[in-house]
Amino acid sequence: MARAHAAALGAAATSAQADADAAGSLARSAATAKTGPSASVAPAKSPADVHRSQEDEVPYLILFMTYASYVGLIVIGYVRDLFGQLFKREEYGTEAGFAPLVNGKEDFYTRRMYQRIQDCWARPICSTPGAWIDVVMRRASRDRKTLCSTNARAHCLNLGSYNYLGYGEIPGGVNDVVYDAMHNFGIGVPAPALGACQSAAVTSLERTVAEFLGKEAAVVSGMGFATNAQLIPALVGPGCVILSDALNHSSIVVGARLSGARIRVFAHNDAHSLEAELREAIVEGQPHSGEPWNKILIIVEGVYSMEGEVCELAEIVAVKKKYGAYLYLDEAHSIGALGATGRGVTEYAGVNPADVDILMGTFTKSFGAVGGYIASDQCVIDRVRYTAAGCVNTYPMSPVCARHVEWVFHQLDDRDRSGIGGAKIKSLRDNSIYFRQRLEEMGLLIYGDYDSPVIPIMLFQPGKIAAFSRECLKRQVAVVVVGFPATPLILSRARICISAAHTREDLDMAIEVFDEVSELLQIKYRRKLGASASSSSSSRITDHSKVEACVRNERLAPPSRAEQVAARNDNHALVEAAGNESSSPAYQKAASMALSAPYQRRSTKANGAMEELDHHEIHGDKSPDCVGFEHRLCNGVCRSVSVSDTMTLRA
């Protein structure tokens, strides 16, 4: 039954992409593989699972140490404050008669914790945010409160920027399109769109976005944050309910608060909790009057940027359809980065984009520009465009960026027939899987899903935040570490963002560095905890039954004739892309293999690998290496590449 349901979903996904080209048909197999297991496994979730938060998975000893560190920091902070207030009046006081601009309690965290390790953040760079960056070294100023830049530079591998597809680099991002746009349309347009004029570059981008996403219309704003913060109020207002994921981005929270709608929060990425909240909301009705709500809007993200988790879209869509709520999907981190053709989490999860009422995304990540969009039906977009204060009272995005983003969309769609867009998407996916797998092998505790380009490595203790960042920087790897305001207090982590522009050597070098640093800091929690903890903390996809289902599913759908052709076309594209510097050596290898060996033989090789996999499963052998391998098969994308790759990996 569940399988039939999944097949139906998969079919819907394919019908949505009527003009299925090479990548499209690959997408279908990805879709079936992904929805199959999730649909069949979901009911098996026990209620205890549902309310299990990440916090509960943290080992007790680590928790103890983490709290102890914070206690220490707080005590020291209070003591220092006490002395400060006694002896440094002028620094701690405010102008007579005024209340302090920032209350001592409010910025205690900033002064006493953040400031101690502020060198781990806001490191200036003086290069593109590409695969390698030049980090400007800083030193503390005399008062030790600020940092000043020095002339020293460190050439570092960049694992921090959201340069998922590598369009932040100069060869991929700055070209004649951009220069022409600057001369023809100007750097900015100092006039609001409505009631005055909108640059043709922006209008044309709006059309491209809508076409790319398979929606009727789209509207573009100058900033991703503002898209959420200023346009959500045009969709819902008083008398409506917003059901918001517990870990939604701050911009969504701001937008929801501004809308005046009633906000309910459901457990992170949990369709059961969503359903319960939704039912409760409908039953309760509006406060005071008890009238039914006008609209109910569910807001979720495609990839959660701090968790590296992919949204359980299929399940959420099922709930949404069952009750008639609307769905708003923030694809900031998933557009361009997920799905075989970069169409985001809808494509990845095999959900028909028509089932998601509003698709939102930003251009700061995969596109390497700035701005955000909302795509939906024409009537909804009209509503937003003509009445949202934030859409038309503000200045539009720079036409230069608009033109660049449009150009990227065209590449992803392969309109220029270069195959670069597709190669980048695959390279990103391959890099992400490879890196995650290596990290897991190493014994680090990491969260999130395979395929997600965001990989959080758990650090927990505040001291380790700084140490990890500094030690990595010393070894020429620039990483992002995140602590309290962005994550729960004890769940500090390092967040890795993989890019298509990273080569295998880059990633291997990072792995080496991480290995060294994590030995030093003793953060290989996964290894320490043994198998039990690892299965609960690592990604969902390693769930045994799911993997099995995946593999079976894979076998149910042998490559069709069209897919074989597609794969072959693809290999040609790969070979072309091999000339492009941004593709990884694995691709170059895969590409040359693709031309030398006939497709059939490799696919039998893949089958052989599956047999081997079954064998592993029977004996309960689940080495991390094997898990990653299974996963590649599960997704059924770039089959030839992952198989050949895994072969080399094992060799």
Added chain:
Amino acid sequence: MPLTFVLESATVQRWLSLGIHFHVIEALALVMTVYFLIQRSYKLQSKKRKSSSGQQQLQQRHTRGRGDAQTLSEQEKAALIASWRPAPLADAPRKAEMDLLEANRSAVLQLSSAAMPRCDVDNHKNVLNLAATNFANVLGDVRVEDACVRTMQQFGLGSCGPRGFYGTTTEHMRCEEVFAKWTGAPECISYSFGSSVPSSVIPAFCKRDDLVVCEEGCNFSIQNGVTLSRSIVKYFKAGDYDELEQIIQHVVARDKPRARMTQRRFVVVEAINSTYGTIARLDKLVEFRNKYKFRIMLDESYSLGALGASGRGLVEHFGLQRADVDITMADAGNALCSVGGFCCGEPTVVRHQRLSGAGYCFSAAQPPFLATACVEAIHILEQEGKARTDKLRRNVQVFRKALCGEFFTAGAVKISDAWKVDGDVLSPLIFIRPAEETSCENAAALAQQQRRLLNIRDALLPRGVMVAVPHQAELYNGSLSIPGLRIAISAGHEAEDLEFAAAEVRAVLSLHESER
């Protein structure tokens, strides 16, 4: 025997020899940790309840609607759920917006060139652009474009990350420095989008129970900020400083003498009001500040590059110091012709925002080339600010004179039975609106006015003049902005063009005189 072995082991010996202070601290930390852990185990049991109380913090506390929700049987609940039908997603969330949608449809013109003083719009070529707020005529300057190209060649196009996470480039830092120096502030912070500045800055400093006094007609971003801050908010009529003083006095009168002040108080004004075009009386505000201890938040979006002898904005206009204003905000989208925003003030003001400004922390940094565009625009204004603002002032005078006749120095003037001109004599933003006020409550009438104004704008286009009709939306405090035509003068306009434009505007207005 094993005990002595343990006691004699090197580790234990070293530990014991650490001294009494060490053990005391250790014990203290242990006690606290145990305390936290105990707390946590309670938390685990009440997790579900806690998460639902978390929601309640997010929304205003409501008494439960159908207080009997729990008493409903499962069947009744199921029936309720089955019978619920959502309103269409495209329905306006606020009722006043229904009519506006129709009025505003097709209100967007297509600009097929840069927004220069003369530009191509829809099918009309070489139209005089009175819609863009390119006050200092910096747009399209080759110096700016050359510098931007250089930056792109070094830094690429986008920043690909928030300022905290490798999104900061040396260009951003230079831009902040240059802006601070230009405006005379000690420090500056740059945002990636102008309209997110007030809505981030205000909630960063104003919290629940603080007080914000706003000028009416301030832009929607300020209003958003005030809503997000959850502070107590009071509005005073634009330009009515007596009312402001009354409000302040009223508040101050209730203070306990000699008590330590804990309520933060702010007056938020725009240097040039974006609805009325009035110029804020900064001298009065500073006087109030010192007398009543209110901090000033000034939005200089429309005044930088337009007011002051060298274009440094309102502070220069009144011959004051930047330090007299606590927090200055600005949109880089106007005179600087880039995209982005700034906030400047004392180091404490700026540094606090680096962790608490929502639009700063949680959004990717401005693309470096847009920061360069700001830097170059400021360089141009530093060098030629005097000439450009002089030209702008002359242009404003020429246009006002041609539009209003001999009374042009009077500020708000009635130019015919049906139309009046708003705005300060020096303001480069000039508003033309119907002489009789439409009640803000009457949404249908407002929508009709809007349609009428858009018709006027469309009639002006074939005559070679483009003006803006500021969009109105129902804001969150429930008010709609009053409809009008907005004319923005630039230093790039020629006097004869402006005279011509004023004549055309008058002609079209008189054609639409009787139409209601």
